[in-house]
Amino acid sequence: MRKLTLTVLSAASVIAALALSGCATGDQALSGGDAGGSPGEEIVIGSADFSESQLIATIYSLALQDAGVEVREQFNIGSREVYIAALQDGSIDLIPEYSGALLKHFDPESKASTSEDVVDELSDALPEGIEMYDISEAQDKDILAVTEDTATQYDLETISDLEPVASELILGGPAEWVTRVNGVVGLRDVYGLEFKEFVSLDAGGPLTMTALLNGQIQVADVFSTDPALTANNLVALEDDKSLFAAENIVPVIASAKSSDTVQETLDAVSAALTTDALIEMNGKAAEGTSLGEIAREWLDSAGL
Amino acid sequence: MTLLEWLTDPANWTGPGGIPVQIAYQLFYTFLSLAIASVIAIPLGIFIGFTGKGEAIVAGSANALRALPTLGLLILLFLVLAPWIAGQLVFVVPTIIVLVLLAIPPILTGTYTGIQSADEAAVDAARGMGYTRTQILWRVQMPCALPLLISGLRGSTLQVVSTATVAAYVGLQGLGRYIIDGRAQADFAQMAGGALLVALLALALELLFSILGRVLVSPGLRRTTRRRRPQPTDTATAALTTLTAAR
Numbered sequence: 001m002r003k004l005t006l007t008v009l010s011a012a013s014v015i016a017a018l019a020l021s022g023c024a025t026g027d028q029a030l031s032g033g034d035a036g037g038s039p040g041e042e043i044v045i046g047s048a049d050f051s052e053s054q055l056i057a058t059i060y061s062l063a064l065q066d067a068g069v070e071v072r073e074q075f076n077i078g079s080r081e082v083y084i085a086a087l088q089d090g091s092i093d094l095i096p097e098y099s100g101a102l103l104k105h106f107d108p109e110s111k112a113s114t115s116e117d118v119v120d121e122l123s124d125a126l127p128e129g130i131e132m133y134d135i136s137e138a139q140d141k142d143i144l145a146v147t148e149d150t151a152t153q154y155d156l157e158t159i160s161d162l163e164p165v166a167s168e169l170i171l172g173g174p175a176e177w178v179t180r181v182n183g184v185v186g187l188r189d190v191y192g193l194e195f196k197e198f199v200s201l202d203a204g205g206p207l208t209m210t211a212l213l214n215g216q217i218q219v220a221d222v223f224s225t226d227p228a229l230t231a232n233n234l235v236a237l238e239d240d241k242s243l244f245a246a247e248n249i250v251p252v253i254a255s256a257k258s259s260d261t262v263q264e265t266l267d268a269v270s271a272a273l274t275t276d277a278l279i280e281m282n283g284k285a286a287e288g289t290s291l292g293e294i295a296r297e298w299l300d301s302a303g304l
Numbered sequence: 305m306t307l308l309e310w311l312t313d314p315a316n317w318t319g320p321g322g323i324p325v326q327i328a329y330q331l332f333y334t335f336l337s338l339a340i341a342s343v344i345a346i347p348l349g350i351f352i353g354f355t356g357k358g359e360a361i362v363a364g365s366a367n368a369l370r371a372l373p374t375l376g377l378l379i380l381l382f383l384v385l386a387p388w389i390a391g392q393l394v395f396v397v398p399t400i401i402v403l404v405l406l407a408i409p410p411i412l413t414g415t416y417t418g419i420q421s422a423d424e425a426a427v428d429a430a431r432g433m434g435y436t437r438t439q440i441l442w443r444v445q446m447p448c449a450l451p452l453l454i455s456g457l458r459g460s461t462l463q464v465v466s467t468a469t470v471a472a473y474v475g476l477q478g479l480g481r482y483i484i485d486g487r488a489q490a491d492f493a494q495m496a497g498g499a500l501l502v503a504l505l506a507l508a509l510e511l512l513f514s515i516l517g518r519v520l521v522s523p524g525l526r527r528t529t530r531r532r533r534p535q536p537t538d539t540a541t542a543a544l545t546t547l548t549a550a551r
Contacts, residue, residue, distance in 0.1 A: 068480070081490030172475070175488035199475035200484065206383060207474065215388040216394050 001243055011139060030269030037129075037256030038090050042070040046077050046092035050203040051142060051285050052225060052278065056096035056249060058295040063304055067265040079176040080105050092255040100245030100254065101142070101182060108181040113242040115139075119250075127151035130150070131255050133263055136163070136270035138278050140225040142182060142204075143236045144242050150218050151235040158240040159191055162219065163209060171195040172211050174203040186243045195219070225275060227283035249273060272302040307500070311495040321481070323501065329477040330462035330505060333468040337400055346453070350417025353449065355439055359393060359416065361377040375470050378402045382474050399471045406467055407460040414456020418449025450521050458513040466507050469498075479505070 015183060037043050043064065047057035054075050064071050074092050077083040084105060086092045099118045101109050106125040112118045119135055126132060145157055151157070154165045162169070177183030187193045199216075201207040204223040212220040213232055222229065224247075229236065251266045277298060284294050309317060317323050352359050354431040381398035389397055414543070424426030430444045482498025 079488045079490070082487065085490055175485045178485065179489045179491075200472065200481075200488075201475050207379065210383050211384045211394070211475075214394065215390065216386065216392065 004133060007149065033269040037093050037254040042072050043094055043262065044072045044074050044092045044255075046083050046086060046095040047075040048080065048083060048095075048203070049076050049078050050157050050205055050223075051291070052204075052223065052282055053096055055274075055281055055285060055291050055295060058291045059273075059299065060096060060251060060266060062292070062295050062299055063265050063269050064262065066299075066304075067261055069262060069265070079174065081176055087254060088127065090254065093254040094262075095252055096164045096249040097132070097250050098140060099250050100247045102250075103245065104180075109286070110245075111137045111242075113245045115246040115248050118246050122250075125250075128214065129255050131253060132268050133251045133253070134267045135250045136273040138249045138270075138273040138275045139247050140223050140249065140275070140278060141239075141247040141292045142221055143224050143239070145185075145212065145220050145222045145229060145234045145236050146218060147212065147215075148233045148235055156235065156237060157207050158238040158244070159187075159193075160240050162193055162237070163191065166195050168195045168214070169195055170199060170217040171219045171221075172199045172201045172217035174208075175200040176203075177221060182244055190241050223282075225278040225282055227279050227286065249278075268304055272304060305491070305493045309389045309492050310497045311500070316497075321452060321477075326479050326481055327501065327505060329471075330465065330468055330479045331475075332479055333399065333403060333471055334461065334465045334509075337403035337407050337464050337468070338457070340400065340409055341460060342457070344404070345411035346415050349412045349453075350419065350441070350446075353416035353419025357418075363416075365414065366412050369405050369468070370409050372402075372405060374402050374406060374467055375473065377405070378470055378474060382489045390505070395471075395474045395476050399468075399474060402470070403464050403468060407464050410456040410459035411453070412456070414452045414454075414459070415449060417446045418452030418456075421452070422448035425543055427446075432493045447522055448525060451517065451525055454513065454517050454520065458510070458517075461509050461513065462506050465509055466502055469502060481493070 045057050045061050045064075047053040057073070057075055061071050061073055077086060077092070080101065083092065083095055087095060098111075099115070099122055103112060103118050103122045103125055106127070107121065108157070110121055110125070112121045115135065124130075125131065144162075146156055150169075154161070156165075158164060171184070171187075173183065179185065179201070181189075184195075184198055187195075199211070200212060201217075204221065204226060208217070208220050208222060209226070209228050209232075211217045212222070219237075222234070226238065228234070249270065251270065253262070253266075281294050281298060285291060307315075317491030318394075348362065351357070352362055356425060359428055378398055381401055382394065387393050419441070426444050426448065427440055430440045435443065468478055469483055471478045472484045479498050479502050482494050482501070486493075486495025
């Protein structure tokens with residue numbers, strides 16, 4: 001009998017603890033300092049949970065350190081839904097972003113698709129306390145990719161071509177795609193696509209790529225700067241209804257931590273960064289070279 | 305949305321992604337893994353306990369298994385096995401393998417230590433009554449080993465039911481879906497709800513095992529009865545104990 005009482009008691013305490021902590025979570029994502037910058041002088045640099053974001057964050061970090069700015073790295077945070085909340089509550093101060101996806105995050109209704117339109121709308125859409133610097137010409141878009149065989153079999157060139165066959169195909173992507181406009185929601189609302197199933201894997205990472213190449217999923221969300229695209233003869237379906245906007249790389253920073261030195265340094269990085277350089281660096285990262293090494297090498301070659 | 309709102313929202317309790325369905329998936333992964341692990345670990349444990357052979361090697365490697373990081377192994381297995389397994393099974397097989405590896409050590413250890421620690425006096429008595437070695441194993445040592453075997457199974461179940469959340473990492477269902485999706489979508493009520501449900505499910509299984517132990521184990525072997533036994537009940541036993549101790 002004692003064991004039973006013990007079990008019931010421990011159940012009760014677990015429920016109580018979780019209910020209490022759960023009630024507190026409400027709207028605030030992460031608790032931290034006041035909105036607009038962490039306390040102290042150092043700049044906390046964050047990144048998303050995929051390798052390219054960590055690479056660009058590493059480049060920012062090294063460039064800022066070279067310019068004598070004190071930084072702290074807080075990488076691999078998670079999806080945009082999580083790290084933007086962290087930026088807003090001051091847990092992090094700076095993060096490399098993708099212009100189109102960030103705009104859709106703040107304004108899901110936005111129709112902007114060219115780099116210029118996206119930047120114009122984004123600077124208005126950014127909430128108070130957060131600002132962006134110059135965009136880079138380097139872009140990395142979400143694309144829907146299929147294997148060459150799948151493309152031939154169903155005669156696919158554009159995302160619209162998927163409409164009659166989507167119900168036979170399985171889509172793979174990151175878990176946040178389920179609720180995102182530039183994800184499953186937009187594919188349904190804009191293109192009218194209802195896939196047979198959505199499998200939550202990773203954001204353009206090895207799980208998604210492996211599952212696509214081995215046929216466990218037929219359509220995958222991958223990144224346009226992934227060297228595996230050309231290496232495996234994958235077909236990137238054309239986004240004929242512009243669901244996925246221009247995705248220029250742009251540093252987003254808490255206004256409280258913005259300064260001339262930081263802006264000059266990061267603008268110089270953005271000006272030097274190109275899409276081809278990203279593809280090349282992603283290739284090296286996939287081969288296992290450390291991100292610090294890749295970032296340093298690129299900074300040296302760009303003369304920064 | 306708060307945790308309570310998430311838990312009480314009827315929309316979360318229905319449909320293909322609803323809480324009952326995800327609990328069913330969680331239990332399916334758990335019991336499938338436990339069944340496979342039992343089929344491997346119980347006979348192996350009986351063999352080791354009965355013959356005393358291979359204890360060092362098997363026990364050593366079983367303990368080494370415990371140190372394997374489940375999530376890392378899961379992703380590695382997925383990447384390695386993907387070219388060899390067609391269709392959706394590729395997500396299931398690596399998940400079940402890592403859970404089986406997690407479940408084996410406690411069951412194995414419970415079985416062989418249970419058999420080895422069977423009361424010497426009982427084994428001697430059985431031998432004196434003319435039992436063969438196999439009869440001793442099945443009629444004396446196995447029933448004596450049952451409490452430890454069940455506690456091994458129970459340990460495995462608790463570990464597996466909570467670790468089965470990793471299934472969601474490779475696109476499968478189960479309660480881990482809420483935890484991983486909740487994190488990705490910044491829906492922290494969903495995330496906490498998923499964690500709470502896993503904890504409750506583990507406690508429910510714990511309860512089930514304590515009932516199971518009560519039903520299956522012979523009354524003479526229950527720990528509670530054994531704990532009371534050392535007190536001598538009458539003067540004769542007391543005298544005997546003192547005599548044995550004095551000699």
